[in-house]
Amino acid sequence: MGEEEGTAVNNPVGIHAGVWIGQWTSESTRWAIDQTLAAGFDLIEITATDVDSIDAAAVARAIQKTKLSCSVSLGLTFDADVSSEDSQIRARGATRLHHALRLAQKVGSRQLVGVLYSALGKYQGPASERSWRNSAAAIRELAVEARAAGIELALEVVNRYETNLFNEVFGALRFLDEVGEENVRIHLDTYHMNIEEPDFALPVAAAGDRLGYVHVGESHRGYLGAGNIRWAEFFRFESFSNTVVDPALSNTLAVWRNLWTDNADLAAQARASIRAHLGAAYRARARGQAARDDGQQSADGETN
Amino acid sequence: MGEEEGTAVNNPVGIHAGVWIGQWTSESTRWAIDQTLAAGFDLIEITATDVDSIDAAAVARAIQKTKLSCSVSLGLTFDADVSSEDSQIRARGATRLHHALRLAQKVGSRQLVGVLYSALGKYQGPASERSWRNSAAAIRELAVEARAAGIELALEVVNRYETNLFNEVFGALRFLDEVGEENVRIHLDTYHMNIEEPDFALPVAAAGDRLGYVHVGESHRGYLGAGNIRWAEFFRFESFSNTVVDPALSNTLAVWRNLWTDNADLAAQARASIRAHLGAAYRARARGQAARDDGQQSADGETN
Numbered sequence: 075m076g077e078e079e080g081t082a083v084n085n086p087v088g089i090h091a092g093v094w095i096g097q098w099t100s101e102s103t104r105w106a107i108d109q110t111l112a113a114g115f116d117l118i119e120i121t122a123t124d125v126d127s128i129d130a131a132a133v134a135r136a137i138q139k140t141k142l143s144c145s146v147s148l149g150l151t152f153d154a155d156v157s158s159e160d161s162q163i164r165a166r167g168a169t170r171l172h173h174a175l176r177l178a179q180k181v182g183s184r185q186l187v188g189v190l191y192s193a194l195g196k197y198q199g200p201a202s203e204r205s206w207r208n209s210a211a212a213i214r215e216l217a218v219e220a221r222a223a224g225i226e227l228a229l230e231v232v233n234r235y236e237t238n239l240f241n242e243v244f245g246a247l248r249f250l251d252e253v254g255e256e257n258v259r260i261h262l263d264t265y266h267m268n269i270e271e272p273d274f275a276l277p278v279a280a281a282g283d284r285l286g287y288v289h290v291g292e293s294h295r296g297y298l299g300a301g302n303i304r305w306a307e308f309f310r311f312e313s314f315s316n317t318v319v320d321p322a323l324s325n326t327l328a329v330w331r332n333l334w335t336d337n338a339d340l341a342a343q344a345r346a347s348i349r350a351h352l353g354a355a356y357r358a359r360a361r362g363q364a365a366r367d368d369g370q371q372s373a374d375g376e377t378n
Numbered sequence: 379m380g381e382e383e384g385t386a387v388n389n390p391v392g393i394h395a396g397v398w399i400g401q402w403t404s405e406s407t408r409w410a411i412d413q414t415l416a417a418g419f420d421l422i423e424i425t426a427t428d429v430d431s432i433d434a435a436a437v438a439r440a441i442q443k444t445k446l447s448c449s450v451s452l453g454l455t456f457d458a459d460v461s462s463e464d465s466q467i468r469a470r471g472a473t474r475l476h477h478a479l480r481l482a483q484k485v486g487s488r489q490l491v492g493v494l495y496s497a498l499g500k501y502q503g504p505a506s507e508r509s510w511r512n513s514a515a516a517i518r519e520l521a522v523e524a525r526a527a528g529i530e531l532a533l534e535v536v537n538r539y540e541t542n543l544f545n546e547v548f549g550a551l552r553f554l555d556e557v558g559e560e561n562v563r564i565h566l567d568t569y570h571m572n573i574e575e576p577d578f579a580l581p582v583a584a585a586g587d588r589l590g591y592v593h594v595g596e597s598h599r600g601y602l603g604a605g606n607i608r609w610a611e612f613f614r615f616e617s618f619s620n621t622v623v624d625p626a627l628s629n630t631l632a633v634w635r636n637l638w639t640d641n642a643d644l645a646a647q648a649r650a651s652i653r654a655h656l657g658a659a660y661r662a663r664a665r666g667q668a669a670r671d672d673g674q675q676s677a678d679g680e681t682n
Contacts, residue, residue: 196500196539235500235539242598268606269573270598294546294574302572302606 086143087348088117089341098128103136111140113341120181122148122174130180137181145185145287146178149194149236156212157192157205157239164208171216179223186220187228187261187287189237191249197238209239210252217255228261228286231277233269241270243277250284259286264303268293274308290348297340298347309351390447391652392421393645402432407440415444417645424485426452426478434484441485449489449591450482453498453540460516461496461509461543468512475520483527490524491532491565491591493541495553501542513543514556521559532565532590535581537573545574547581554588563590568607572597578612594652601644602651613655 094106098120110118120133137144148171150156156167171190178186188194191209192201213227220227231246240246246260260281264274271277278285293301398410402424414422424437441448454460458470475494482490492498495513496505517531524531535550544550550564564585568578575581582589597605 268597272598272605274606293572294576301576302578302608304606 085352086116087345087352088119088143088145089113089115089344090119090121090147092121093341098133100129100132100136103133107136107140107142109338109341110142113338114345115142115341117143117145119145119147119187120177120183122146122177122186125170125173125177128177130177134181144181144183145187146174146181146183147188147230148174148186149189149230150192152193152195155193156190157201157209159202159204159208164212168212168215171212172219175216175220175223175225178225184224185226185228185287188230189232190216190227191229192237192239194232194236196235199238201238206239206249206252210249213253213258214255217253217258221255221257226257226259226286228259230261230263230287230289231266231270232263233266236266241266243271243280247280247284259284261287261289263289263291264308265289265291265293265295267308268303274304278308290344298344305347305351389656390420391649391656392423392447392449393417393419393648394423394425394451396425397645402437404433404436404440407437411440411444411446413642413645414446417642418649419446419645421447421449423449423451423491424481424487426450426481426490429474429477429481432481434481438485448485448487449491450478450485450487451492451534452478452490453493453534454496456497456499459497460494461505461513463506463508463512468516472516472519475516476523479520479524479527479529482529488528489530489532489591492534493536494520494531495533496541496543498536498540500539503542505542510543510553510556514553517553517557517562518559521557521562525559525561530561530563530590532563534565534567534591534593535570535574536567537570540570545570547575547584551584551588563588565591565593567593567595568612569593569595569597569599571612572607578608582612594648602648609651609655 089110091106091110094109095102106118118137120128122128150167150170153163154166154170156164156171158164158167174190175186178184191213213229217227229246229249231240231243234241240249243260243262250258250260262277262281262285267274267277290298291303292298293303299305393414395410395414398413399406410422422441424432426432452475454471454474457467458474460468460471460475462468462471478494479490482488495517517533521531533550533553535544535547538545544553547564547566554562554564566581566585566589571578571581594602595607596602597607603609
């Protein structure tokens, strides 16, 4: 174990299963888990888009044989959207969230994350007050159900082309206030932050203890470090806790060109990059704490 | 005239008419022109989305009374898309481009810019080879027509949610090669560059003399300087020529929150910001040239 290995133990570093596989056959499940372990990650994120296609018990068994943990993520669709003004569409959305929560429970995940509150896509206009309230009510209901199962929700803040409900951390915080449940937290993603936030440090600070999950993606969703994200600024946090860092990379999000082809290479590079940044951030924090302690001792000395 | 005024005379600085008005009545035309002049801009960009609603002769007369120049911009729609595999949809797209070109001619614009080659919106999948060729053929035809009218085309490079044909400068350069017409150039937009390009300097350098038009927009389309664009990096160019710099700001591009409300304040701030950066870039270039001249003289002295 190198020096960088020991510095960020509180933050499991995860990878989206979509980097490895497109579906959950028993063979592909084994492949995804093996690759995740080989690349040195702590956690695998399972997409619950097509819950019925996943043999949850088999996936749970495969994961439990390892030291890996897992999370479950979801983005709703326009025909199953809890922010809709159409009650049938809302009902389909609520059912899908319920199924995703059951999947999370079955595979042993403690977190259900993503765009749980809205369809993941380009809306034709701004969200109405009713959409906002409908969505908050659905998330409140899901949160109560999740609490009983010991599961936490984290709502992903995504860019203007992927939801109209909120696009930056302050909008998400207002939404969390409307929901009013303790086990609902914020899920940040650097790819979206680059489009919507004024910088990379403020949203992390603003979310504070309500930050529950993080997607680490480059500005063009390619190799970390090859784009416009200011990583040092992002990782200059004081209190990441219980936070998953995950290179969110998907072919479904309007990526029309290949930004990577070798998934193992991408994964290894991503993990090394995240670990290096986490290590630097923790060391900087430790130095800052030491400096403060020194200052305190000097101050104590002076007042004595 | 302050020092910064004289440094960037080759680059008319323009503003999108959408900052001022939503339609082109004779009254709103006068208002847009007055506001553009009051804010100190050199050029006004006219959107040709609804060509029939614009009294081109009246707009031309109003502009000609001033020292302003103008450009015309357009993004196609999914029902009139020259990259479509459906010949009827392509034909509607070609007609729309033809009308936009005639509008440009009538209002005295020397440039037709924007997403001329594709619908401006989120496609459901990647572009086919046929779409690519269909679009290039249509742009070639438009370019021939434009050349006869002394008009240049500039194809805007936009992000993944706004076209599937190309999303970065190297894709656009390949497309220009396919088109093969001299009067077709590249239109860059910093807002899109922040999402798709590896940095802000390389795309400008890669486009080189083929860069014809620039939209200057912040990462969240708000006030310049309040977001993630690295302006100094972007303006560190060597050869912007005949380039319009324009704060592209629109309510139609999935902006669900108000990033600005006072359009005059926004415009004045944008122009001052662009002028300051252009001034700095030109001064840096002049210093570099002076240093090279000095070096040349020293070298000459040594060989004498």
